[in-house]
Amino acid sequence: xxxxxxxxxxxxxxxxxxxxxxxxxVVAAIKMRKSEETALNSRPYAFKVLDLLEKLGRISGLxxxxxxxSPTAKTLVVLIxxxxxxxxAFNTQVLRAFENFVARDNGDYYFAAVGxxxxxxxxxxxxxxxxxxxxFGDFVKLEDIAPLSDFVMNGFISGEWGRVVTVSxxxxxxxxxxxxxxxxxxxxxxxxxxxxxxxxxxxxxxxHLAAKPLSSGxxxxxxxxxxxxxxxxxxxxxxxxxxxxxxYHLVLEANASEHAARYVAMKSASDNAEDLSxxxxxxxxxxxxxxxxxxxxxMSATQSALK
Amino acid sequence: MKLTIYSLKGVEFEGEAASFNVRAEDGEITxxxxxxxxxxxxxxxxxxIGLPDSSVKNFQISSGFLxxxxxxxxxxxxx
Numbered sequence: 001x002x003x004x005x006x007x008x009x010x011x012x013x014x015x016x017x018x019x020x021x022x023x024x025x026v027v028a029a030i031k032m033r034k035s036e037e038t039a040l041n042s043r044p045y046a047f048k049v050l051d052l053l054e055k056l057g058r059i060s061g062l063x064x065x066x067x068x069x070s071p072t073a074k075t076l077v078v079l080i081x082x083x084x085x086x087x088x089a090f091n092t093q094v095l096r097a098f099e100n101f102v103a104r105d106n107g108d109y110y111f112a113a114v115g116x117x118x119x120x121x122x123x124x125x126x127x128x129x130x131x132x133x134x135x136f137g138d139f140v141k142l143e144d145i146a147p148l149s150d151f152v153m154n155g156f157i158s159g160e161w162g163r164v165v166t167v168s169x170x171x172x173x174x175x176x177x178x179x180x181x182x183x184x185x186x187x188x189x190x191x192x193x194x195x196x197x198x199x200x201x202x203x204x205x206x207x208h209l210a211a212k213p214l215s216s217g218x219x220x221x222x223x224x225x226x227x228x229x230x231x232x233x234x235x236x237x238x239x240x241x242x243x244x245x246x247x248y249h250l251v252l253e254a255n256a257s258e259h260a261a262r263y264v265a266m267k268s269a270s271d272n273a274e275d276l277s278x279x280x281x282x283x284x285x286x287x288x289x290x291x292x293x294x295x296x297x298x299m300s301a302t303q304s305a306l307k
Numbered sequence: 308m309k310l311t312i313y314s315l316k317g318v319e320f321e322g323e324a325a326s327f328n329v330r331a332e333d334g335e336i337t338x339x340x341x342x343x344x345x346x347x348x349x350x351x352x353x354x355x356i357g358l359p360d361s362s363v364k365n366f367q368i369s370s371g372f373l374x375x376x377x378x379x380x381x382x383x384x385x386x
Contacts, residue, residue, distance in 0.1 A: 041317040048313045048384055052346065052374055142315060223377035228333050228347035237348055238372065 004287050011280040018273030024086070025266035031138050032174060032259035038139060039171070039252040046249065049242050055222050056235055065157055066187045066239050073162025074108040076130070076155060077101070078148075079122065080168035080250060081115035082258040083134050088265035090169065090177070090258060091117045097179035098167040110161055114148065114251065138259070140251050142244065148251075149244040156185050168250050169257035175264065177257040184246055187239070308340050308375075310356065312366065312383040319385065320366065326357035327381055329368065338375055345375040354383070 079098050081091045095118075102109065111129045113119040119132040133148050155161050163185060170180035227234055310324035328337040330352035338345070349371040356364040371385040 042315040044318050045313040045315050045384060048374075048382055049372075052372060052384070055374075056346070223344035225344045225346050228331060228345065234346060234348060234372075 002283070002287065004284065004291065007280060007284040007287055011277055011284060014273050014277045014280060018270050018277060021266045021269040021273060025263055025270055028259050028263035028266055032256060032263055034139060035252065035256040035259055036171070036174075039249065039256055042245075042249075042252075046245050049238070049245055053238055053242055055225070056231060056238065058222055066153075066185060066243065069186050070159070070162035073159065074110055075163040075165055076110045076112060076152065076161040078112045078114060078152065078164065078166040078168075079118040080166060080254045081113075081118040081121070082254075083116045083136075085117070086265065087258060087262040088268075090261035090265075091121075093179050094118075094167060094169055095121050097181060101165070101167060101181050110155075112148075112151070114254075136251060136255070138255065140248065140255060142248050145244065145248045145251055149240075149247045152185070152247065153240060153243060162186075166247075166250055168254045169261075171253045171256040171260065174260045177260060182250070184243070184250075187243070308338075308342075308379045308381050310381045310383070312385055314385045320356065320364075323359050324356050324381070325359050325361070327354065327383075328357070329354040329373065329383075331373065338373070338381055341379055342375045342381075344377050345373070347373050349373055349383070349385075 081094050111122050111127050112131050113122050113129040114133045116134045119129060122129045131151055136144050152164055166182050166184055168180055169177050171177055308324060310327060312320040326337055326339050330350045332348040332350050349368055351369045354366045354368050358364060368385045374382045
């Protein structure tokens, strides 16, 4: 049996690890709530942008630089992971989905990495990212995304790539995240609507939003709008805006998932630490009792020898 | 008319308004009840919401979009 001292030391170590993971669990829970809230608060806005775009698209029937398809061009794959670890299988899942996608859908690729884990993965695989983005922070603002969205858009406009696909984690609920492969460019109006619907989680504090009727919906006929300054100029302003919103949401979602995954991982770690610490306490007590019994036996043996 | 102001932080204003005065890309405009359907780009400045009880509420806008539809709904997308 292990000595009393070493058992005690192990128990203390397990306990202190347990309190660290407990603290991380609490922090992750708060961050998860907050990032979920950010994602959902911007939802009415996103809907309105989409609504406007749909109307503009139908009235003017304008061809837009963001809707053009060029089947021969290369594809940009944006891989969105976290910057930090200790989140269970979160990054592994995203990276596996990415590997599967690249294996399945063969073509010419460029890669861009969002998050340190994605960057190091691409480097390890020798795929070479065109650009790395990291440090978006826990509560992303639209401005923080600007370098990423500008990079994606400019490459598309200049014809460097004709398709943009993102691989990221999708936040369904606090306990359930799944990997999501989405084609964000060229723009497709049906896809946009789907994106925004998906922002709503299935369970929890914000799930009631799903039941709400979504904006004014699709009107049968579009009223005879006056456009100021001109439909072309409006499109030119709205399109990049929408795209920025879309990328913003992807990152927000990935962020909420990251915190949720970390919360779950840390919760199971602290539960484990508690179990282990209980087991070690029982072992410690056994050892202590054995030592006492041993001493008692010795004492009574000496006493009877002296008689 | 029903006025709704959306921003990334959520819905900033929702309710009845008598008038809405704002700086658009092409100059200052005031939207009143049953305005013709209009979509326009907004410039930075202070928007004045004229409430039905004839008081005025101010709202800061740096850029955005305005949409008036044919059912007397005015929506502002503010950044």
